Amino acid sequence: MNRHPLRRRVRTPLTLVATAGIAAGILAATVVPASAGRAPTAHTRKPTVVLVHGAFADATSWNGVVKKLKRDGYPVVAAANPLRGLGSDAAYVKELLAGIEGPVVLAGHSYGGAVITDAARGADNVKALVYIAAFIPDKGESALELADKFPGSTLGAALRPVTVTLPDGSRGQDLYIEQGKFHRQFAADVPKNTADIMAVTQRPVTAAALAEDSSTPAWKTVPSWALVATEDRNIPARTQHFMAERADARTVEVRASHAVSVSRPGDVSRIIEEAARATR
Template identity: 45%
Template sequence: MRGGERDQHRDGMSTTRRTLIAGSAALATGALIGSPAAAAPGSKPQPKPTVVLVHGAFADASGWTDVARLLQHDGYRVLAPANPLRGVPGDTDYIASFLATVPGPIVLVGHSYGGFVITNAATGNPNITALVYVAAFAPDAGDTVQGLQLKYPGSKLGEAALDFRPHPGGVDGYVKPEVFREVFAGDLPRSATDLMAATQRPGDLSTLGTPSGAPAWASIPSYFLIARDDQLIPAAAQRFMAARANGHSVEVRASHVAMISQPRATADLIRKAAR
């Protein structure tokens, strides 16, 4: 082979080799971009959100015990702050300030009047990914607790069911012990409801007539656990609020304290909201 032919042959082999290498690199790059399996080792799993549980009136955070236990077993961080029950503005500010200290995504859950509070406290907090209402009030702007409670017939929490006790800043309402089980927790043993009645935390009467602000559920996905046997917030009112919020809802045979009598159903709905 002459010298010129050898040079042409080498140049041809070099060109072919460069083409093959470039093609192999392109295929490898394409495989890395297009294949989730190839990208997976470098990605981090998304952290589970923190679940914040807010109780309502005539109760305290211990009502969430079984729900919290189930969620913690599944690896969720759970926080259940004390709702002050001193009035809508103060309760809202307190829970909002608590939420501001929680890093990362949050699923915010409210029971009864706690739903009224979370609807207002979640506003403006970008970490809150879902709202969960458990036999709870989900007000629109201008709604009141009393207005929603009496919107449909069936509530047994009237003036005759309450004891009123003045305090330096106003008047507290307590559910009378003799009707506590019927109004609040008809599907729990009387031994349990007698203790709940004795240790109940009262709500200031100002909470009944204070109008709500703009609802957080207008911009945050919402989930509703509707208690069919609720004697405090009629099931019809719960369905109305869920439909108005375009929320995902499930129904259970439960009294007003659905999180106590149906903890698994409650935890299941919270998990769904967390996903």
């Protein structure tokens, strides 16, 4: 039996829409009124979309998606995911959610999926979860464990660890994707000049964050959607499908790399808007 009345599993591929890549600059968190000249009512206000990036990326990876969502009248917040630890990253996002009035559609890419899974638990304003080529962990699972669940990921061989001092004073590792391997590994369908910039500006994740176990997942009580990137070399498509099916998420496939929010912003914004419409 479907646990969520809003859900039905869909496997129809989205229309592929090419994009030129990342726009320059950082998109600030933005909340705009749903209609000009008058205060929106509970019936007319669109939900705020909160976007949470994953490892080896930053908030600019959502630029094309933000442009399309704002064009369609959605308030948008692109969170700066700290990438320091799953529990602390989720706590940061939860505080952000608490400061937003009205309903929220919470979307996460890659490791950001694990973050939103924890952050949305107990956040009553979160009405939908959207996973974009993302981890969808169950309780006790880590991103690292899920990445190795099925064969196909080549991420391990592309990583470069750097020893750092963590916020608690302990020594740990920051993980980067080697710049020379970034295009093929992370963003194969993104123009090379754009991928080269992404490689330079990537934000590292701690090894501890990827190994940290998730707590009770919000997807057990919040309706979920999932976009599976079939050419993903970080999280194999088989793994993405396994997690999406387990979460009873409405699922679409897109022939894209892990950097699907950059290469296919139209497809990403479309599934987010589908989730938003289902919450109204």
